[in-house]
Amino acid sequence: MAKREVVVLGVGMTKFQRDLRDVVEMGQEAGTAALKDAGVEAKDIQMGFCGHVNQCAGTGMSIFNSLGIKDIPVTNCEVACASASRGAMFAAELISAGACDMALVVGVERMPRGLVPAVGEIPDFASFPLEMALGLMPMPGAYALMARRHMAMHGTTVEHFAKAAEKAHRNGSLNPNACYPQIYTMEEIMNSRPIADPITMYMCSANANGSTAVVLCSPEKAKQYTTNPIFLSGWQGSTPKYDKEDPEMEDCDVRWAAEKAYAMAGMGPEDMKVCQLHDAFSPGEILIIEKLGFCPEGEGGPFVWEGNTEITGKIPVNTDGGLVSCAHPIGCTGLRMVSEITWQMRGVAGKRQIPTPVNAGVLDNAGAGGGNVMVFKK
Amino acid sequence: MTADENKEKKKVSARPQHFSVPETPDGEYRLIGTQCKKCGDSFYPPRVVCANCGAMEMDSVTLSDKGVVYSYTIVYNTYPMMLLASKVPFISAQIQLMPEKAWLLAWLRYCDIDKVKVGMEVELTPFTFSEDPETIQLGPAFRPVDRSVWTGKGGD
Numbered sequence: 323m324a325k326r327e328v329v330v331l332g333v334g335m336t337k338f339q340r341d342l343r344d345v346v347e348m349g350q351e352a353g354t355a356a357l358k359d360a361g362v363e364a365k366d367i368q369m370g371f372c373g374h375v376n377q378c379a380g381t382g383m384s385i386f387n388s389l390g391i392k393d394i395p396v397t398n399c400e401v402a403c404a405s406a407s408r409g410a411m412f413a414a415e416l417i418s419a420g421a422c423d424m425a426l427v428v429g430v431e432r433m434p435r436g437l438v439p440a441v442g443e444i445p446d447f448a449s450f451p452l453e454m455a456l457g458l459m460p461m462p463g464a465y466a467l468m469a470r471r472h473m474a475m476h477g478t479t480v481e482h483f484a485k486a487a488e489k490a491h492r493n494g495s496l497n498p499n500a501c502y503p504q505i506y507t508m509e510e511i512m513n514s515r516p517i518a519d520p521i522t523m524y525m526c527s528a529n530a531n532g533s534t535a536v537v538l539c540s541p542e543k544a545k546q547y548t549t550n551p552i553f554l555s556g557w558q559g560s561t562p563k564y565d566k567e568d569p570e571m572e573d574c575d576v577r578w579a580a581e582k583a584y585a586m587a588g589m590g591p592e593d594m595k596v597c598q599l600h601d602a603f604s605p606g607e608i609l610i611i612e613k614l615g616f617c618p619e620g621e622g623g624p625f626v627w628e629g630n631t632e633i634t635g636k637i638p639v640n641t642d643g644g645l646v647s648c649a650h651p652i653g654c655t656g657l658r659m660v661s662e663i664t665w666q667m668r669g670v671a672g673k674r675q676i677p678t679p680v681n682a683g684v685l686d687n688a689g690a691g692g693g694n695v696m697v698f699k700k
Numbered sequence: 701m702t703a704d705e706n707k708e709k710k711k712v713s714a715r716p717q718h719f720s721v722p723e724t725p726d727g728e729y730r731l732i733g734t735q736c737k738k739c740g741d742s743f744y745p746p747r748v749v750c751a752n753c754g755a756m757e758m759d760s761v762t763l764s765d766k767g768v769v770y771s772y773t774i775v776y777n778t779y780p781m782m783l784l785a786s787k788v789p790f791i792s793a794q795i796q797l798m799p800e801k802a803w804l805l806a807w808l809r810y811c812d813i814d815k816v817k818v819g820m821e822v823e824l825t826p827f828t829f830s831e832d833p834e835t836i837q838l839g840p841a842f843r844p845v846d847r848s849v850w851t852g853k854g855g856d
Contacts, residue, residue: 452829454782456807457775457784457785463773467771470818471770471818516774518774518777519774519775520773566741571794
């Protein structure tokens with residue numbers, strides 16, 4: 323069935339930080355900001371989605387209630403770290419199918435300190451898959467395995483990964499919503515505490531709390547509110563591919579999903595002017611830019627090293643600091659990416675604004691075992 | 701040492717459905733997986749639906765006890781409640797069994813962390829998953845075939 327593009331009418335987010343705000347307070351702040359940004363009211367929203375991973379049952383419903391949004395279906399949506407973008411994808415598919423005109427999507431998470439738990443509580447340790455019971459696969463481990471393979475096959479170096487981290491922290495220093503706006507030198511990044519070789523601490527996204535919200539609507543409905551709409555024109559969700567020869571531990575088949583999303587939007591990687599991608603750990607930038615088609619396979623390291631992903635580069639990547647500097651409230655991150663692309667396309671990104679016109683962008687939001695690619699245009 | 705402690709404990713598998721522990725000292729440890737009747741691809745641990753072609757007819761098979769390191773990481777920080785948390789840094793390796801190319805994630809034991817490499821040949825070796833006064837539960841791990849990269853005496 324053909325899918326139709328939808329409009330990103332409004333976005334809003336809280337600052338990402340370590341604090342005592344509860345999920346409803348954060349969701350309310352981001353949701354209100356998105357409604358105001360869109361120029362709509364609670365009564366205009368016909369469907370609601372909430373991305374969250376480890377919060378209470380009913381979190382989304384509590385947030386929508388706090389926003390005064392009544393009598394509509396609200397659904398919580400969990401795809402690990404890709405929850406919020408999947409919520410937006412669901413909303414887009416329903417709007418596209420004519421099931422509603424306008425939807426609000428909220429992503430929210432309060433994060434504990436330390437390694438993101440892969441398994442939550444441990445009811446029956448003895449029954450765990452062995453690799454989990456051993457602790458063989460903390461989250462940085464999956465990226466580390468992909469990174470080490472990339473190094474062995476393509477000559478990528480730790481310096482390449484550190485460069486991606488250094489750029490992320492530098493971009494984040496220009497973003498008032500980033501949790502960790504500090505700038506680090508290459509030496510500081512490479513000499514920071516080893517986590518899962520070759521990944522060091524400053525190549526890791528930190529845990530913090532935050533919320534982001536997005537109002538999506540049909541192109542017809544958008545005409546009431548704006549003459550300059552930003553479209554979500556292509557999207558595709560995915561799970562990992564199977565390749566016996568090359569069993570890369572990718573969360574989803576980004577290359578396949580990107581081809582689908584670009585095709586739906588009628589665009590290609592060469593048309594993109596901004597990219598937000600899932601650098602839960604800095605090697606992610608190098609791995610994902612190849613799959614999104616910005617450089618040939620294996621050349622991501624030199625591509626980043628040469629500055630092509632800088633704000634002033636060929637394809638600016640993670641202009642707001644990405645997960646590494648903004649931090650990673652896991653159920654919220656995908657909509658933070660949507661917001662940044664929207665701000666860049668509107669030309670309102672302040673000190674981190676891309677200096678050339680931004681009329682198209684792409685995001686890749688990856689969660690454990692699934693992810694989404696989305697393409698935007700003006 | 702008391703007579704009790706001296707007693708040979710019974711060795712059993714922590715995951716009997718896909719790892720077999722020999723009943724005699726000269727027997728061998730085995731990985732048990734499945735092979736698709738339609739396309740021939742093999743999997744560990746056993747799958748009932750083929751990841752390649754989607755067929756649901758699978759044979760139970762004994763897999764190779766040798767493989768190569770597809771990739772690896774040296775883990776410095778893992779979940780504190782997990783078995784290897786006290787053994788950091790340790791090597792976590794993604795291993796392709798050869799020749800089947802079924803792959804698994806395993807603890808690469810005994811290997812010098814400065815000498816681990818993508819493509820390194822490895823072989824099956826057991827580790828102690830848990831222990832009580834009567835039994836030792838064992839699980840599958842791997843070690844380098846080349847003993848020159850082993851640490852110390854090849855022990856923990």
